Amino acid sequence: MANVRTYSPSVRVGNWNEDLCLEEDTLKDFLDKRDSGELLVQKTHNLLQNTLKKVDLSVTTDGLLHFGDTVMIVNPGAERNDVRDIRQRDPTALCLNISEYKAHLAAQVEAPCPVSASRIIKPCIRNAFVITSVDGTPNGQPLRYGQDFALSTTEGYAGNLKLHSDRVSFLKCAKKSRQQEVSLVSDLTHFTRWKTIAFEPQLRMEYEGLPVQANVKLLITHCKTHQHLNIAQDYVARTPFGYEYEVTAHMDLDSHRAEKETNHWVIITGTPTDDGRTMFDKPRPDPSGLTDRPMEGTGEIRNAGLDPKQTKPPPKTEEKPTMEEMLTQIEQTAKGGEAPLQTQ
Template identity: 50%
Template sequence: MSVRTFTPAVRVGNWNEDISLDKDLLKDFLAKREKGELLIQKTSNLKKSVLQKTELSVTTDGLLHFGDMVMLVNPENAVESLSNTSPVSGNFALSVNPEESAMHTTGHLTLPCGISASTNIKSCARNSFIISSVDGSKIGEPLYYGQNFALRTSEGFMGHLFLASDHKTFGKSSKKSYLQEVSLTDQPSYQACWQIAYLDPQLRMEHEGFPIPANTKVLILHSKTNQCLAVLRKHVLWTFFGKEQEISTHTFLNAHKVEENENHWIIVTGNPSDEINTMFDRPKPLSKIK
């Protein structure tokens, strides 16, 4: 392999061809930059689209409704945080984990597409989901405990995809924990159906069929497998957005057969008095802090 030891300014060998080649490379670079086709430009545009701020739905009656755009947050357990028993502290939002290479060619969210837990709990396109009906319920109707529903991404760039899960198999499971995988699909099926359960197991049956209040701790169960959506704080994923935690569908029970903090979720809505923050950011009364 020959190595060019002279620049085109030193006219030896095929100097004219070298000058023409450099000019063509510069023209190609400028043309791609003008069209926004450079990799650095695509990456920047991709991040802007995925991290674009979204307006969460504001609930006037304090309940969740079909058609609401919400954010799902796994809150930090204060007891675990103080005792340092939790491997990773903080609040985590359920977030879309896209394949960067695929979106560079299509310009929108495409399959396959995973799910992860991000420390970014400011509402944006990748962590906002729409509560969708699977039984004919109309937009604006309340969501009830035990009622099937779907969680989907928004239109446009986010691709209108549904949060789904299924039984783990030898060839299909979560990457780190090898538990039940959670991903996105473009087909609304029973694998994309979920239910909300009351947090306290002793009062769970009594709340069946009642409307669900927003911004309170609940369990999110997968209808087909009856497993709870969970954040696996011990398992780290390296994503396009940095270090995040793995998401799985698995019920974690303590010695009293009660679901642990990995399965606790707050379905967050918009703050009616503040366009920047959400209801999750509002100060909590001292009597409600646990």
């Protein structure tokens, strides 16, 4: 208890002058850091503001993906088939996973940068990617199945980095799952080339060379290793934005040699409206044709947009006569000789 202060610095007890100077230096240091933006709360605010800044996705007019489009790479998730099934997974978006330490030191995202799968599926700096050509195809041309391309982050704070992967080695692999690592690098090489494969296994040869439709399920495969972009749903990592899934390059097959939900991806584009929605939020048509069902992860039901004048009214059902009406009709028939009442 000898070194514990029992009085405030204004009380002239002990080394009161030294305590006053120390308190003034602490306050001065705090004010200097606040003015220069070096406080931890300021750095965290800047990190969230830079990475979660809204991005406008490209709007497709022909329903196809084109080189130069700004899109999101979303995994639709896994539905729960049983109440006891714990492997239900919400839709997640591929995003850059910048460390908090590097974010506080650098003005933009620097390579190499890991990636992860986040439940935040609103378009922002963190999860927006640009379809980049690697074979000289000009921007605006449609992307085709089997054609090599690169996925780049946006310009500016995201650093225009490319999605990269390489074979698993003893020193180079994913931290938790030990599968093939996926990260972001600055150089455009053969390791940054990817291609799309049709979702239906029996129609993949027929789809080869055809334009890729936007907002449909497909597979994204690494050209060098032929491994699919995958979500390691059994492994999560702690990030400044919460717990997120690890993203790897791995061909996850079931007992029928078919790809599981962790290999399924949807390349999302924007909507023509200005409400901040994406095509992933757009409702799907209901089989009845009267209402729309939302995509997974949304809870809205909107009208299908049909003209009320063009919709056919429901057919009228004929009401059966009551017992009193039947007796009255029989009496009138007996008196006047009319045809007997026919009931259906």
